[in-house]
Amino acid sequence: MTAIAGIGIDAGSTTCKAVAVDPSGAVVATALEQALPRIADQTAAMLDGLRSAHDVAPGARCVATGYGRRLVECADRRVTEITCHARGVFDDLGRAGTLVDIGGQDSKVIRIGPDGRPADFVMNDKCAAGTGRFLEYTAGRLGLDVADLGGRVAAPGSEEQITSTCTVFAESEIISLLARGAEVDAILKGLHRSLTVRLVAMVRTVGWEPPLMMSGGVARNAGVRAMIGEALDTEVIVPEHPQLTGAHGAALLALEG
Secondary structure, eight states, X not given: OOOEEEEEEEEOSSEEEEEEEOTTSOEXXXXXXXXXXXXXXXXXXXXXXXXXXXXXXXXXXXXXXXTTGGGOTTOSEEOOHHHHHHHHHHHHHOOOEEEEEEOSSOEEEEEEOTTSSEEEEEEEOSOGGXXXXXXXXXXXXXXXXGGGHHXXXXXSOOOOOOOOSSHHHXXXXXXXXXXXXXXXXXXXXXXXXXXXXXXXXXXXXXXXXXXXXXXXXXXXOHHHHHHHHHHHTXXXXXXXXXXXXXXXXXXXXXHTO
């Protein structure tokens, strides 16, 4: 059994992720759970689970990242999501470029240099309307599963305009549209357009360089990918496990001590 040499924990506001790598940086094990209120207990249990299921090399270290990284008591070091996501996607896809990471609490656009480090970034952590929480909240308001949104949005059909830049006001627009008989899928398209308009503005602000990549759970949403790609006239590249990108980058940084 390959020994664990580094562990990365990404304590996000929606999910908690862990990635373990061997001395060469190859992924040995992963874990992904819904985030619990007691982050310290949850991450300690995840770390214990990885260590009990695998051999651990002497001196193996743990790096924490994410919204709750300061609450990960078992971490040897704490590093920002900007650095960890840049490192993770660079290792996954093997190229520099521009990364869009849409988390539950914030969204980030990171321009990655040829060494895999952030060259510049812009971040939205002031308003939920530019984050994954926006989709979760509105999906719940419509009685839908957030995992089903992307397929419905990617299908051909009409689109309603959502003009509000606030989640609360957007909810009022949804209620009004439903009352007027608007189709749910058309409302969903408008909601996704509202989200992607903000993201595209952030991409342009950072002075983006291709290729355009995405990480985070929203990267699995085909509707968001399609709208961003259309707006910027480019292909959106997604790693195999986009939710684990930050934890993977943290694990690679753990190898460095």
